Amino acid sequence: MSTSRHLLATTCLAGVLAAGVADAAEVNVYSGRHYDTDAELYENFTAETGITVNLIEGNAEELVERIKAEGANSPADVLITVDAGRLYRADQEGLFQPVQSAVLNERIPAEFRHPDGHWFGYTTRMRVIYYNKDTIDPALVQTYEDLTRPELAGEVCLRSGSNIYNLSLLGSLIEHHGEAAARDWAAGVVANFARPPEGGDTDQIKGVGTGQCGVAVANHYYYVRLMTSDDPADQAVVESTGIVFPNQDGPDQDGRGAHVNISGAGVVANAPNRDNAVAFLEYLSSPSAQTYFIAGNNEFPTVEGVEWENPYLAELGAMDVKRDTVPVAVFGTHQQLAQVIMDEVGWK
Ligand SMILES: [Fe+2]
Incomplete structure (x- = not known):
């Protein structure tokens, strides 16, 4: 999004705030997703409903702080962000209100939404394993648990232990194996x-x-982004890197499926345009919006039964991957412990 458009949207929201009344044909969306295709998706919502979407984009922490600072007068109607762990944090700050929508409850499986409707997941993403085809036997890295094998000494790369994706992954291990085993794993x-x-x-x-x-x-x-990149260096990376969707086979926990997280959204506690916000959330779960998300960032739909295809995910064999069905809300409830463990084991 360009800076000028950003400012325009901000000005518009200030107008709503000053007037202190809701405009019947608007919804103010604060989004931590940054994909151009999302903007097109919102335009389609306007075309279908006549409700204008005022989009404010920013990083998730900034948006949460902004809504907190705006308090009861916040013009925010909807907060969109990635990772159930981030939705949990926003919810802990009291930023969401419960939404009871038969449409959302029917379309979105229970494991991908907050039990009381504080947020709903619209896409899923898998956190998967990559290996160098020249140096690593893929048989060694078929599960998350394999990452601790002694044969992999000096081989494993992950980003920071404070990163939300890793906190949620560790949260899933806490859920499946308990605290002590999760600490040993980390x-x-x-x-x-x-x-x-x-x-x-x-x-x-x-x-x-x-x-x-x-x-x-x-x-x-x-990985799909690298697959679709024109940069020869990216193509070389794809060429020499294999991908493993973990925990597909084996007894008990080994076959529980790949760790899945969501991007999602909820209605903000003081939403001035609550009805429009609910309509917007319902739109995001519609078949057309779901297929749009999939094309935009190569994610998976949360809504079952949506007809979709994606040539890159098909090429990776990702269409039939078994996913871990643990409710994503538990990544939030284990988040604090996950961070304690990360700090204890020196995962900086
Ligand atoms: Fe991401």
């Missing part, structure tokens, strides 16, 4: 680090592709 991963945590998800994949790391963990859509 310590085992740190013991296998190829380098101190640095960079984002894409940097972990590039680390594998360039041979700095034998193994890495990152969300699946970053």
